[in-house]
Amino acid sequence: MWQILRQAVRIGICPKSSAREESEPVLMSPAEVSDRQLQADLRAALGRALSIRVVDAGSCNGCELEINALSNPFYNMEGEGIHFVASPRHADLLLVTGPVTHNMAQALVDTWQAMPAPALVVAVGDCGCTGGIFGEEGASRGRVSAVIPVDAHVSGCPPRPSAILAAIRSAVQGVAGA
Numbered sequence: 001m002w003q004i005l006r007q008a009v010r011i012g013i014c015p016k017s018s019a020r021e022e023s024e025p026v027l028m029s030p031a032e033v034s035d036r037q038l039q040a041d042l043r044a045a046l047g048r049a050l051s052i053r054v055v056d057a058g059s060c061n062g063c064e065l066e067i068n069a070l071s072n073p074f075y076n077m078e079g080e081g082i083h084f085v086a087s088p089r090h091a092d093l094l095l096v097t098g099p100v101t102h103n104m105a106q107a108l109v110d111t112w113q114a115m116p117a118p119a120l121v122v123a124v125g126d127c128g129c130t131g132g133i134f135g136e137e138g139a140s141r142g143r144v145s146a147v148i149p150v151d152a153h154v155s156g157c158p159p160r161p162s163a164i165l166a167a168i169r170s171a172v173q174g175v176a177g178a
């Protein structure tokens, strides 16, 4: 304690406000600029906030982690007017992860049918796009498009959050005719 006080007297205390004024301006990385432009394009195409429902049709949860990252301060998805909803009745767009298991197939169809038009669908990850490592056998029906119509695909195992945002924009721009 005394050592800390002696050091404070000797070298002084740097107040937070002056430290902030003296700091370098924050520069956004090219990826961050791209992401923010992506979000701006999304809002321009739809003309209002976008509500998203996520369905895990049988994933390993790797894709869910990347989807969750969209809500962190870096991607700031909710700050741009894009948010997740609990009910398909409130959703414009459905993100589907994983291969579709037989046990989830009907639930996925019911969810999609409960959505109001345009009921956009984005298949997320290699599993959602093709069935991935699980294929179309055993408990798996494979790709999402084998069960419901898909507007955009994003491959990767798992795909990066930026790629998921790009697929969301692609789906929205497709319906907006942009």
Ligand code: SF4
Binding pocket: 058, 059, 060, 061, 062, 063, 097, 098, 099, 124, 125, 126, 127, 128, 132, 133, 156, 157, 158, 159
């Ligand atoms: S694409 Fe990869 S991360 Fe996503 S559910 Fe399939 S195995 Fe998991």
